[in-house]
Amino acid sequence: MSAQQGCSIDWKNWQAEIPATLMFIVRDGQVLLIEKLTGIGQGKVNGPGGKIDPGESAEQAVIRECQEELHITPSNPVKMGELHFAMSDIPDIHCHVYMAEEFEGEPTPTREANPLWTKLSEIPFEKMWADDRFWLPQMLDGQKFNGRFEFDLEEIIWQDVQFGEDACALWLGCPLELAK
Template sequence: MMSESPIDWTIWQGEMLATLMFVIKDGQILLIEKKRGLGAGKINGPGGKIEPGETALEAVIRETQEELLVTPHDPVKLGELRFSMSDCPDILCHVYRSEDFSGTPTETDEAVPAWTALDEIPYHRMWEDDRHWLPLVIEGKTFIGNFIFEGERVLWKEILTDLVW
C-alpha cells in the first residue's frame, strides 16, 4: 500500500456522483447482491448514480425503491466516499443510513436483497474498502473515506471521522 497519496484531496472532485443506503433494523443490515453494472456479483447496499437535477437524498431514496421496492424512512447522511479509480471515472458517493422503511425487500433485475446480522457481514464478498468504513455506518459515526484503487485493489486509504455536515 502506498504511504502517501499522490492526490490533493482538498481539490479532488468526483466525475460520477453516487449514493449508498444502509437500512439497519433489529440487529440486522439490509444488503444487496448486485446483479449488473459496476460491482456486479458483489454485496453492498442499494444505491447508484445521482441523476441531473436530483439531490443525493432524492437519489438514494429512488435507487433503494428501484433496486429493492422499499422506501427508506428518514435517511441520515453519515459519510462521503471518494474513489480515485484506475479503470472507471472517479466516484463521489454519499452514504446514508435509515432505521426503518416501508415495503417488502424484493428481488429486482438489479439486486437480490439479503438481511444480514451485524456480526456476520460478508466482507469477503464486498469491495475491499467496505471493511474500513461500514463499521462507522453501523456505529452511526460521520466520516469521509478517501481511496485510491488499482482495479479492485485498494492502493491507499484515509478515513476522517466525527465530521459535521
C-alpha cells in the first residue's frame, strides 16, 4: 500500500498554519509530561511545547515554551522528529519534537500546565492525542522519526510514520516517496 493511498491530503503541497514544538525530558526511567490547561490540546497530557514565534528557531521556541509552561530550561535538546497534522477543526500544525536528559530549574505548575513525571512504562496514552502511541514509544527509545497524520476532529483517519535516519531526510522537505 502506498503512503498516499486512502489519504485526502496533497502532502507535497501541504503547508501548516502553525509551526510548533514539543519537548520530552527523560530522566531515571521517567518522562516529564504536562497536563495542558490552556490553548490547543487543553485537558490533554503531552510534552511541554507550543507555537514558534516569528524570527525564532524551533530549538529556541521549545526552550522558551518549557520556561513559560514549567519554569525549567532544557539543556542540550536533541531534535528527534517532526509531526505534520492536517486537522479538520483547528489550523494545521507542523511540530518539531525534541528530547533532553537534563534541565535547570524545578518543574512548577503554571496557569498553562501542570508537570507530571511519568514512568516510561506507564505513559497515559488514553489522555493524550491519538497519534502519540504511534511514534512516542519509539522516540523515547532513541529512534528519529517523521510522522504525518490526518485528523477528523480527534480521530485519526490517515497516518504514515517513518523511523530511522532516512526519516530525517524528510525534515529537508523531501516527500516520503522520494526519501526511501
